[in-house]
């Protein structure tokens with residue numbers, strides 16, 4: 001698990017390697033369109049379908065994670081947290097931070113109150129990171 005390759009044991013090609021290194025370079029949450037545009041800016045054209053398949057393969061290998069959504073588009077990011085966790089996604093700069101699971105209590109009470117067994121959940125917390133936090137002129141006056 002340690003030295004994971006972007007495509008695991010799957011197929012690679014120079015184009016797929018370029019897509020993976022751009023995903024790494026972006027370093028923040030991106031949609032498939034963002035990644036395709038970033039590649040194009042670097043003169044490394046890849047069709048959206050190619051990028052889509054590459055991203056699906058990288059998600060499959062666990063190298064890339066789906067961290068949330070922007071509008072109707074899935075957001076992806078590199079994330080190395082090995083244990084079960086969730087993501088804090090800054091809607092301003094796109095930085096992605098890992099956070100512990102907040103749902104233990106909800107899972108227990110679903111069982112206790114409703115006899116409902118939770119088998120999976122999906123939580124992303126969206127907000128504004130420390131660096132993007134509005135300054136005092138926008139209504140806060142510091143600590």
Ligand SMILES: [Zn+2]
Nearest residue numbers: 065079081098
């Ligand atoms: Zn993660």
Ligand SMILES: [Zn+2]
Nearest residue numbers: 090093129132
């Ligand atoms: Zn931010």
Ligand SMILES: [Zn+2]
Nearest residue numbers: 085101102103
């Ligand atoms: Zn969780």
